Amino acid sequence: YLGMLVWPMTAFGWVINIIQRGRASYRRLMEVLEEENNITTNDPVEVGSFEGHVVMKNLTFTYPTGSRPALENIDFEVKPGSKIAIVGTTGSGKSTMAKLIARLYPVEEGMLFIDGVDINNLRPEAIRDNVAYVPQETFLFSETVGNNIRFGNMEISDEEVERYAKVASIHEDIEGFSKGYKTIVGERGVTLSGGQKQRISIARALIKEAPLVILDDCLSAVDTETEAEILKSLKESEINRSIIVISHRLKAVVDSDEIYVLHDGRIVEKGAHADLVEAGGLYQRMYERQMLEEKLEEE
Numbered sequence: 607y608l609g610m611l612v613w614p615m616t617a618f619g620w621v622i623n624i625i626q627r628g629r630a631s632y633r634r635l636m637e638v639l640e641e642e643n644n645i646t647t648n649d650p651v652e653v654g655s656f657e658g659h660v661v662m663k664n665l666t667f668t669y670p671t672g673s674r675p676a677l678e679n680i681d682f683e684v685k686p687g688s689k690i691a692i693v694g695t696t697g698s699g700k701s702t703m704a705k706l707i708a709r710l711y712p713v714e715e716g717m718l719f720i721d722g723v724d725i726n727n728l729r730p731e732a733i734r735d736n737v738a739y740v741p742q743e744t745f746l747f748s749e750t751v752g753n754n755i756r757f758g759n760m761e762i763s764d765e766e767v768e769r770y771a772k773v774a775s776i777h778e779d780i781e782g783f784s785k786g787y788k789t790i791v792g793e794r795g796v797t798l799s800g801g802q803k804q805r806i807s808i809a810r811a812l813i814k815e816a817p818l819v820i821l822d823d824c825l826s827a828v829d830t831e832t833e834a835e836i837l838k839s840l841k842e843s844e845i846n847r848s849i850i851v852i853s854h855r856l857k858a859v860v861d862s863d864e865i866y867v868l869h870d871g872r873i874v875e876k877g878a879h880a881d882l883v884e885a886g887g888l889y890q891r892m893y894e895r896q897m898l899e900e901k902l903e904e905e
């Protein structure tokens with residue numbers, strides 16, 4: 607009898623193991639599936655393609671989990687087709703501004719408008735279609751490089767993928783991988799450098815051809831020359847885009863139409879590069895320091 611019991615007992619142990627593992631995974635899955643959407647659109651206004659006009663009026667925002675406002679009394683404007691920069695100290699609220707425009711968090715009514723429509727009346731889908739947002743933390747799937755750029759839209763042709771990879775200055779790197787655009791990213795494939803990941807996510811954002819592009823410090827791991835090249839090809843493309851660039855490197859933003867300087871959730875300065883340098887405030891100090899650092903590096 608003992609002999610007959612061995613196999614069933616082993617199988618039993620096995621099954622218990624599988625059930626436990628399944629339960630742990632299920633719990634994690636349900637956490638995602640049960641997450642409630644706190645972004646609601648009451649009376650959605652149907653808009654076609656955006657012009658890329660963003661306005662913040664005396665915007666104050668506190669994170670749902672935060673104790674103090676991450677942004678306070680922000681007045682901000684991006685005119686259609688212009689290039690606007692947001693710079694400032696760490697933790698000053700730059701990424702928060704980007705996230706609000708991408709409608710990742712709910713804002714009060716009457717504070718944030720896109721093309722004159724309150725963001726609360728724009729369906730999230732309309733925003734996803736019209737805003738190319740490259741977040742500060744890049745995220746790539748364990749998929750082929752090509753599909754990471756396509757991001758689920760299989761109708762995009764290989765030529766198109768290549769064209770945008772070129773705009774994001776990543777084409778040559780990809781050609782260098784063993785299987786080119788078919789190389790798998792991540793644990794099972796190629797390990798990418800920070801800069802390569804950033805450029806792939808830029809290509810992914812640009813392929814949407816959106817009229818409003820937000821780059822959240824997504825060129826930090828790219829050298830200055832490549833950065834300048836990417837920004838230039840963005841500006842020169844045929845569609846009239848509004849571009850919001852968030853950067854720690856002031857050199858990348860000197861040619862912006864307007865630069866907003868943030869500190870501790872507030873806008874402390876704004877204007878064109880030359881004016882800000884002349885004003886002798888926070889921007890000027892940051893700029894001087896970076897120029898000095900660059901000089902020291904050269905020596």
Ligand SMILES: Nc1ncnc2c1ncn2[C@@H]1O[C@H](COP(=O)(O)OP(=O)(O)OP(=O)(O)O)[C@@H](O)[C@H]1O
Nearest residue numbers: 669671672676695696697698699700701702703742
């Ligand atoms: N999800 C969140 N929940 C609560 N507080 C947050 C959250 N994200 C950011 N904060 C807080 O909001 C403030 C602004 O953060 P934000 O990420 O916008 O700064 P940043 O200017 O982008 O900084 P960095 O230059 O380091 O990227 C910080 O004080 C931060 O602690």
Ligand SMILES: [Mg+2]
Nearest residue numbers: 700701742823
């Ligand atoms: Mg940030």
